[in-house]
Amino acid sequence: MGVTTGVLIKAFIFDLDGVLTDTAEYHYRAWKRLADEEGLPFTREDNESLRGISRRESLTLILKGRVYPEEKIREMMARKNNYYLQYIHELSPRDLLPGARELLDEIRAAGLKSAIGSASRNAEEVIDRLGLRPLLDAISDGYSVERQKPAPDLFLHAAAQLGLGPSECVVVEDAAAGVEAAKASGFRVVGLGPRERTGGADVVFPSLAGVHLSDILSALAPAVRG
Numbered sequence: 136m137g138v139t140t141g142v143l144i145k146a147f148i149f150d151l152d153g154v155l156t157d158t159a160e161y162h163y164r165a166w167k168r169l170a171d172e173e174g175l176p177f178t179r180e181d182n183e184s185l186r187g188i189s190r191r192e193s194l195t196l197i198l199k200g201r202v203y204p205e206e207k208i209r210e211m212m213a214r215k216n217n218y219y220l221q222y223i224h225e226l227s228p229r230d231l232l233p234g235a236r237e238l239l240d241e242i243r244a245a246g247l248k249s250a251i252g253s254a255s256r257n258a259e260e261v262i263d264r265l266g267l268r269p270l271l272d273a274i275s276d277g278y279s280v281e282r283q284k285p286a287p288d289l290f291l292h293a294a295a296q297l298g299l300g301p302s303e304c305v306v307v308e309d310a311a312a313g314v315e316a317a318k319a320s321g322f323r324v325v326g327l328g329p330r331e332r333t334g335g336a337d338v339v340f341p342s343l344a345g346v347h348l349s350d351i352l353s354a355l356a357p358a359v360r361g
């Protein structure tokens with residue numbers, strides 16, 4: 136079963152942090168705590184370029200060329216992750232962002248599939264705390280592939296798990312790196328948030344609030360035809 140927008144759409148692949156739940160804020164707070172402890176300058180603005188970026192690559196960007204021994208790097212990544220785990224400990228289905236649950240339900244009701252394509256190694260824990268697992272047909276996370284976003288590998292991994300090709304899937308992303316990853320490999324892309332971040336997507340919404348499956352499919356139709 137699928138929905139026709141010129142080409143048959145059979146699935147949605149969702150990024151997790153910042154798309155279905157506001158864990159992007161917790162990633163920021165955890166990095167900020169580490170940066171403050173280490174005396175490293177780090178602002179919310181700096182954090183915008185870390186969206187979608189792996190833990191190690193994020194730290195490399197925060198260090199801005201400062202060189203540390205591998206052992207210290209690992210310790211800092213572990214410390215940040217401990218802070219992050221503390222923040223997500225209380226996460227529950229109430230922390231799904233507005234519109235997320237409704238869209239997942241509509242996708243399922245239309246006979247389409249849903250998957251997660253998240254660079255996070257904590258994705259499974261977040262998914263379970265949000266109660267999302269019964270609505271998902273596949274999960275690709277920070278353990279699934281070597282090369283993380285903006286490489287396309289993670290979304291290709293998710294599509295392969297669904298048994299589909301990129302042209303049959305819509306990726307939903309809040310990060311520039313994720314939009315780039317998906318566009319590079321021929322997925323249709325819905326961007327969420329400011330255009331400076333997601334302007335490379337085929338269609339951009341401020342968030343999923345009030346966005347229905349039919350809105351996405353009709354907004355994508357010109358991109359498919361064009």
Ligand code: BG6
Nearest residue numbers: 152162187189190254255256257
């Ligand atoms: C992405 C987040 O989903 O996962 C990034 O947008 C984060 O901010 C990355 O760095 C890796 O997450 P984790 O949980 O493995 O440190």
Ligand code: MG
Nearest residue numbers: 150152153309
């Ligand atoms: Mg994200």
